Amino acid sequence: MAGILPKLIVFMAIFITLLTVIVDGESHSFSKTLPLRSKKLKREKMSHLHFYFHDIVSGRNPTAIKVAEAESTKTSPTEFGKMVIIDDPLTEKPEATSKLVGRAQGIYAMASQSELGLLMTLNYCFMEGKYNGSTLSILGRNTVMSEVREMPVVGGSGLVRFSRGYAHAKTQWFNHTTKDGVVEYNVYVIHY
Structure with missing residues (x-):
């Protein structure tokens, strides 16, 4: 019995320590x-940001460049398997000469075999006004043939840190030959 008591004390100490870590859920x-x-x-507040996204695939200075594709992408009607890196301008108005308010930097991939459906993972990097230096992170599905698409805002930095919300995208103009396009964005975020 005397040998069991020290073992029981050690067991209880280990058990209590493990239970504390499991219940607390933190490693201090x-x-x-x-x-x-x-x-x-x-207090939290909601902000609405409105801008135009210029996806320029053609010309001498494209802002969207294909970096990968599968062999089957060439015969796919939806370009399934294509991946594009972007550094697209964000402007105040739909014209390319409009005031630059930021850049959309990231990746989109053609992720659907049945429709033009993109997986978009990008940051809106703002460089104008009170949001200069702040970013919003988008991660979601963009079915480009839908009139309005909704993608989640999953985070932010600077003045919009701890952001959550959504972005509505609506194509303003698209050239079927060059594949250049302008997309209107209305972004609603809750942040501190």
Whole structure:
């Protein structure tokens, strides 16, 4: 009996330690919970951003460049398997000469075999006004033949950090020969 008691104490100590880690869900060696006020976070607000996205595939200075495709992409009616890197201008109005407010930087891939459906993962990097230096991250599906498409905003930085929301995309102009296009975006985000 005397030999069992020390083993029982060791077992209980290990059990309580494991239970504490499981219930607490945190490893205190690299993280800790902070109150919101410690980061000077005040009340949440909603912002609406409106701009035009210029996807330029043709010409001497394209802003969207194909970087990969499958062999079967060449015969696919939806270009399934094609991947494009973008650094597209975001402007205040639909004209390319309009004031530049930011850039859309990221990747889109043709991800549907049955329709023109893109997987878009990109950042809107703003360089104008109060949002200068701030970014919004988009990750979602864009069915380009739909009149209006909705994609989720999954995060942000700068003035829009902790963002969540959605982006509505509506094609303003598309050239079927060059595949250049202009898309109107209305983005609604909740942030601090």
